[in-house]
Amino acid sequence: MTNNKQSRKIHFTKMHGAGNDYIYVNTIEYPISDPARAAIAWSDRHKGIGSDGLVLIGTPSTPDADFSMRIFNADGSEAMMCGNASRCIGKYLFECGWTDKTEIKLETLSGIKTLQLHIEGKVVTSVTVDMLEPVLENDAQFIPTRCSGNGTFVSMGNPHYVIFTDDVDQVGERGHVLEHHPAFPQRCNIEFARVEADGSIRTRVWERGSGITQACGTGACATAVAAVLTGRAPRISLIVMDGGTLTIEWRESDNHVYMTGPATFVFEGEIEYENDH
Incomplete structure (x- = not known):
């Protein structure tokens, strides 16, 4: 042979x-x-x-x-x-x-x-x-917009589920479970986020296919969008992740999300x- x-x-x-x-x-x-x-x-x-x-x-x-x-x-x-x-x-x-x-x-x-x-x-x-624009509604790829955990679904070209909680360190315990939740047939990226006293948003990320990562750009964008949708933050946010900070703006003029870092x-x-x- x-x-x-x-x-x-x-x-x-x-x-x-x-x-x-x-x-x-x-x-x-x-x-x-x-x-x-x-x-x-x-x-x-x-x-x-x-x-x-x-x-x-x-x-x-x-x-x-x-x-x-x-x-x-x-x-x-x-x-x-x-x-x-x-x-x-x-x-x-x-x-x-x-x-x-x-x-x-x-x-x-x-x-x-x-x-x-x-x-x-x-x-x-x-x-x-x-x-580009976040996707907030159901579509053929990302079903449903809600699952357990009182989170907010946001697609930034890939699916994210953002949970606001005081305990962002539960990412290691719950991230894998939620990634593979039956509500997400294509699996999902999971963010645990907390708004700090200075207005920044502390975020920890479980990335689909990689586990806990130091940062996630689309995850930061999804977190910022979810914070606006739930009345927790203005349209420009500092997203503080394990590996560094990104500035995210969800611009009202064109509905696009801009990430700088x-x-x-x-x-x-x-x-x-x-x-x-």
Whole structure:
């Protein structure tokens, strides 16, 4: 029996947005034939690189976008969108010389997102992402809008269930249970949030397919929207997560949610990848 597998080295970049860390591969240069398998192996924090998942940067399928993003969670499942990852991609593309644009159109599975890069010299200090309009009603993918826990359902291109509580640390106990609740056939991201005396919103996140993460961009957006809907906060909020703080604005003029926050390079390297032929 012939072994049709061939090993090659893949260059990767490790980045994080507010502690939400991913492995980034530029598939324009390094194609990945089985990203789900790679995500599982490389995300392992003991036997791999270690991350919340794998992000692929590529060419878009439409002339309306400049680049594309695909994201695979640590368990190999594909996510529709990641706000922290999109900010990191903006920094990567500009600082690594793939574009000189300060406004980038990024194709994702949940639509084209606009990245506004904030530049000092040649360094991207922060990125604002137009996350488009939140979805609050039932649709074919996200059923229902309510389940146990007195939470609020918000889709930011991926499903979130936000629970306001004094005990945000119950994320470890209840996150997995709620992610797999029968009310969410596609599973769900879960946020436990508390409004602080200074008006900021302390939030802990259980990400679908990854578990507890340091931060979640779409989760921060969903939390801010849920806070407005329940009368807990104005339309601009500071969302304080384990790994850092994001500024979220749910703009009344266009109903879009805008997320602003940092992106950080951690390290880069090469890893063996076994390709099927």
